[in-house]
Amino acid sequence: MREPHNPPRAELELSAVLHALSDPARLEIARRLATGQEWSCGRFEIGLSKATLSHHFRVLREAGVVKTRVEGRKRLQSLRRDDLDARFPGLLEAVLTAWDHPRAA
Amino acid sequence: MREPHNPPRAELELSAVLHALSDPARLEIARRLATGQEWSCGRFEIGLSKATLSHHFRVLREAGVVKTRVEGRKRLQSLRRDDLDARFPGLLEAVLTAWDHPRAA
């Protein structure tokens, strides 16, 4: 299986990143990746089908939020924290630390 | 004309804010408002029709990014910087200071 395309740092676009993170499912994925560990697609149990999950990973990858690495028959996903910090300083940090549920305010 | 609904601080949702800012036209509007001044709708000359501009203002307002105040037959728009900073610390700053055009990197 070919290595998926992970766009280079310089090509990351703010609009695409914001759009990628504006979906609750994708935001949840980003949060879980925030520990720095790599996750295989199958480990994300958020009530969506394989096809839908794959779609969300593609959006995240094409926006440059996530990097996909192939290992055997698995895809390992990781947050592109360094690239995001370089391109959009403070953005990822702000998104990850935001209180999610306004009711808790 | 009735005062438009500006949602209270506690109701602002991260997904809605990110979505609102993920459109290039709306991001441009937010950037222009970042000076702190109020702008009437008509002052935004970004190549869109009145109807479309009005639509974008509604999205920004409902997400809580912008506050609309009626004065005579004008609508004055301003950034809700304090509320955004309180709900999502660092987010607005990061979005506004991000380099926009990757080619310049």
Add this chain to the structure above:
DNA sequence: TCGGAATTTCGATGGATCTCGAACCGACCG
């Protein structure tokens, strides 16, 4: 009170987006 100015609302259109099941594919294991 009439007309114009600033903006919203309506209705339509074309294009995204989210979601899914089914089919597919490469990699690993007997």
Add this chain to the structure above:
DNA sequence: CGGTCGGTTCGAGATCCATCGAAATTCCGA
């Protein structure tokens, strides 16, 4: 070589979104 595992790709349906012109709304000024 056949099967299974992890994941993608392929339609397809439903919904949403950006955009516009035209009509409506509200207010100011002459």
